[in-house]
Amino acid sequence: MATIRPMRPADLLKISSTNLDHLTETYNIGFYLEYLTKWPDLCRVIEGHDGKIEGYSKVEASPFPPPVTPYSPDTNPDPNYLPWHGHITALTIAPSARRLGHATRLSEALEQSADANNAWFVDLFVRASNEIAKELYRKMGYSVYRCVVDYYNDGEDALDMRKPLSRDKNKxxxxxxxxxxxVRPEDVW
Incomplete structure (x- = not known):
């Protein structure tokens, strides 16, 4: 049985086998290492019984203070401001470990961490053409908040999908x- 555990720096040398499809956005090791040092409790891997990394996820949080303090969704003057939230920057599963519920388990673990840290919601970006991922996230309670036009390097749009957490009682x-x-990419951080 596979186990979710915190990501360790050495895991960064083992995740390349999970990035084998054209829909997975990949980043350099320095990118992952920066987030691992900033938010170690929000970076997870799924490790198979054989010790291989079968999937990983990395979350980040809001970097900017609110335009009006204290923040309230009713008085926020900037429609693109992102309040305290969890953001799934990367979530991918090795092709050999797909359809086992790993993506759902990783997402749920990260949602629980964000909720425990009093975040408003969890969001993620997904390629507009990635029907499998969009359906997976919809089943988990995510919905499209906005379309980010020309977000990816190849010109494809991204859908910003969100799932409200318990702090956002009124959604x-x-x-x-x-x-x-x-919106344009420059409208989102």
Whole structure:
């Protein structure tokens, strides 16, 4: 049985086998290491019984203070401001370990961590063409908040999908028909 555990620096040398499809965004080791040192409790791997890394996820949090303090979704003057939240920067599963529930388990573990840290929501970006991932996240309670036009290097749009957490009781950080709300990459951090 596979186990979710905190990511360790040495794991960064073992994750390349999980990045074998064209829909997985990959980054250099320095990128992952920076996040691992900033938010070690929000970086996880799924380790198989054989010790191989079968999947990983990395989360980040809001880097900027609110435009109005204290922050409230009702008085926020900037529609693109991101309040305290969890952001799934990378979540991928090795092709040999797919369809085992690993992505759901990793997401749920990160949602629980963000919720325990009083975040408003968890969000992630997914390629507009990635129907499998969009359906997976919808089943887990995520919805499209907005479309980021030309987000990826190849010009494809990203969908910013969000799942409200317990702090957002009135669901002020999600919206209906988010696919129709278009923003540019410079409008998001």
């Amino acid at each position: 002020k950080h999600v919206r209906e028909n988010g696919e129709n709300f278009k």
